[in-house]
Amino acid sequence: MPDRTTTVVPRLDLRGRRPGLRELRAALPRAEFDVEAALAAVRPIVEDVRDRGAAALYEAAERFDGVRPPALRVPADVIARAVETLDPVVRAALEESIRRARLVHADQRRRDTTTQVADGGTVTERWVPVDRVGLYVPGGLAVYPSSVVMNVVPAQLAGVPGLAVASPPQRDHGGWPHPTILAACHLLGVDEVWAMGGAQAVAAFAYGVEDGDDVCDPVSLVTGPGNIYVAAAKRLLKGLIGIDAEAGPTEIAVLADATADADHVASDLVSQAEHDPLAAAVLVTDSPELAEAVEEALERRVAATKHTERVATALAGRQSAIVLVDDVEVGLDVVNAYAAEHLEVITADAAAVAARVTSAGAVFVGAWSPVSLGDYCAGSNHVLPTGGCAAHSNGLSVQSFLRGIHVVEYTQDALREVGAHVVSLARAEDLPGHGEAVLARVPEVEPGA
Structure with missing residues (x-):
């Protein structure tokens, strides 16, 4: 498997062979994301929150976020004021995102089913929401009001009676979470918002915390993306709480043939690479001409984009590559082995090719379905499995917040x-x-x- 490095993104050449699953999983690019190693740093933070509660959270905010919030719970008037000052254009976009997400997630609700096993013997599967969830919204390199939508909407439609949102305090906003995040909470009807981030927020959700008259009761489930320390805290506390996943850096894979527009593909790779220097961007194609054209388009777009350094680092990293294959059939083998968080299929007869994808968090079909549509306004959920976990796990949905209980009556x-x-x-x-x-x-x- 010879490979070479271009000026923008590494290249992996699989032409002339059809590697098996084991070989593909070993060869395909992945970010280094060692949650186990982060546990050593996270464990004392989690234990400190367990033992000292609010005091530990305030100290952690000063240490990691550079600011001490005025209070841990964000007051109702601060949340309401965030909506009043929200750009009307952003508000309209958020409202449309909420509307579409509610449409899609409403159809995921399950109904109780009763099976008569014998005369006088029935088993009913009853779907019951978890009693309380903690929804984590990151606040590091970017602001993610869209993640508020993606976490809150399915929880609400599942009927979860208790919802709490946590997001890191911001130095530029008086120690409160970013106002756009607060505005999204208000638009969704969420009034319990906590100014806490990182592993300490997950610990506070797991153990509960009191801050004067404000009480954050323990939750049964924590969902939402975050950095490696959030993922490590989820792993450490799993069992005491349920978790959605240990989310790693974002990923995009594009399966494309000669019919794809190189500039479209390059723009989509950049769109995900701007999330994080560890973000993965992978193009799988049977067209050397497309590969060359995408490289040229990437050079132009990386130089012109706002987050040039971040994007360039992500594209040049070991987690990104252009993978050359003999045909789309082998390309399907590659993307199914890779199990991307986001997979675009831009080929001739894209719908038929996409129907054969078995491992992906979400699949975007054809030239007019970019991943960024799913990030915001497709109606689908963007909290998706990463790091190959799409081979066995699914993204956030209404079912994530439901438990099936079998009721036996004979x-x-x-x-x-x-x-x-x-x-x-x-x-x-x-x-x-x-x-x-x-x-x-x-x-x-x-x-x-």
């Missing part, structure tokens, strides 16, 4: 009908007490009697 006659089988299986597993629990009710079902 009459005496229905238990009598199946009781002998229960007793036989209990004895086969050397758990006779299980069988006795049935025989105590219907002794006549003794096997062989």
Whole structure:
């Protein structure tokens, strides 16, 4: 597998062969994102919040965010004022994003189902929302009001009765979270917002915290993207709380052939690379001519974009590449092995090709469905699995906030009908007490009697 480095992005040449899954997973680019190593830094922060509560959170804010918030809970008037000062154009965009997200997520709601297993014997699967969730919204290199929408909408439509949002305090905004994030909360009807970020915010959600008269009760589930320390805190506290995922740096993969517009592809790669120097941008193509044209377009766009240094670092990193393959068929092997957070398919007959994708957080089909549409206003959710986890996990949805509970109801006659089988299986597993629990009710079902 020879590879070479261009001036903009590495290249990996897989032409002339069809590598298997094991070889592909070893060869394809990935960011270095060692959550396990971050645990050592996170553990004392989490333990400090557990032991000292609000005092630890204020100290962590001063240390990591460079500001001490006036209070941990953001007052209602501060949240309302954020909407009043919001740019009307941004407000209209947020409202449309909310409307479309609600349309899509409303169709994900599940209904209880009852199955009659026998006369007098039923099993009902009842869907129940978690009682309280903590929704984390990052505030590092960029501001993410869209993440407020993507976390809050499915939780609300699942019927979660308790929602709390946490976002880091900002030095430029009086120690409160960014006003655009607060405005998004207000537009969504969320009034419990906490000025806390990083691993300490996850710990506060897990253990609960009191700050004077303000109480943040413990949550059952924490969702939302964040940096490596947020991911490490989620791993450390998983079990005490449920989590959506250990989100890593964002990823875009594009499967394209000669029909794709090189400038479109380059703009999409840049759009995700501007998130983070560790962001991954991967083009998989069977067209050397497209690869060359995309490289040329990237040189122009990287030089012209606002976050030039960040984008250039991401594109040149080990996590990004242009991967050359013999045909789209091998390209499908590659993208399914890679399991990207975001996958664009820009090929002839793109819908048919996209239908064969088995591993991706979200798939964007054709020339007019860029990833940035999904980031904001497609109606889909942008909280998606990263680091190859799309091979076994899905993005945030209404189901993320629901628990399926099986409700079993049998009459005496229905238990009598199946009781002998229960007793036989209990004895086969050397758990006779299980069988006795049935025989105590219907002794006549003794096997062989």
